[in-house]
Amino acid sequence: MPDLEYLSLSTNNLSVEIPLSLCHLRYGALDLSKNLLLGELPDCWNHSSLIIVMDFSSNNLSGSVPPSICSLPFLESLHLSNNNLSGELPSSLKSCARLNTLDLGQNRFTGKIPTWIGESLLSLKILRLRSNKLVGNIPPNLSRLGALQILDLASNNLSGTIPSSFGNFTTMKVSGEMNGTILKNYTRYNEKMQVTVKRIYIEYVTLLPLVIVVDLSNNNLSGTIPEELTSLFGLVSLNLSENHLIGEITEKIGALQQLESLDLSRNNLFGRIPSSMIGLTFLSYLNLSYNNFSGRVPLGNQLQTFTDLSIYAGNPGLCGFPLTQKCKYDGTNQGPNAVGGDEQNDDSMDKERFKMKWNMSTGAGFAVGFWVVFGPLLFNNKWREDYFQLIDQVYDTVYVVLAVIFTRFREHNVRA
Structure with a gap:
């Protein structure tokens, strides 16, 4: 079939090795995902092929990424997630300069995230390396990926700090476009991606161009949350949970007006919960549990709808509605009809202090x-x-x- 443009045998029970004859396909998309394929990826790809999409995700493949894959001159989308691939991320991938999607998540890759990703793969819109065994610092030069809209490095052993340069992701500074596309040169295939949002795996297809996500959860990251992240105005989901982050949440977090999901749980953050979070009117998932936050929980707009106590669990210094812990100065819980944030709370506290001083005088x-x-x-x-x-x-x-x-x-x- 020399003119075959799109071969999809996805979601079957194929349990053989990948035949070498597939290397002779000349056009379009090759989708063998969600099968039981065995063995290694064939290393027989060449420049004569015009394959744009290659999806071997969710199989039982082993070995490493074959160097010849980047011989495909028009390859834009490479999905190899949820297999048993191992070894370090091969430097041969830096030749895939046209890649818009690189999904190597849920494998057994080791070593560091190579700096050449931020130097050579400048067209990347999706970089997904979650659930591997990667170590070391996150390269600051990943911020050079100006087209990046999904960065998923969760569930590795990454250490060091979150680069402040991440505030320079150009595409993340604006809202996604409904009529936008992930692939540039192939419209017959709808790019898809499984993204973790609100602690749920969601496979996006049609809405994928709207999804702007940073997920660095479940690593060993330390230091503070860079204030520069608050310039990523298009962010829909930010997940920094299960790390060793310290410091306070900046008041500027209220600038992330498109944010729907925010998870900062299980860190060492402290201080007050910023009242500016009242302005996050699209926020539908929040988790601040198991930190060292203190003071009154701000209320108003979207925040007063979060009545689940688990959101604030493990922060004994927090008080006020919806928690049972009463705040120190007023002796009562603040009800859900309250509007405003810490400024109003501070005013009421000042009045109580004045009364106490008057009585004492x-x-x-x-x-x-x-x-x-x-x-x-x-x-x-x-x-x-x-x-x-x-x-x-x-x-x-x-x-x-x-x-x-x-x-x-x-x-x-x-x-x-």
């Missing part, structure tokens, strides 16, 4: 006045005798006046 004034008046009477006998004589005189005078008034009143009633 009044008490102190009473004590001072008491001792000014009665102190000398306790320690000066003459003053004490004069004082009580005065009291007796006042008493006698008042008694006589009242007696006269009472007598006249009674005589008037008798005459009547």
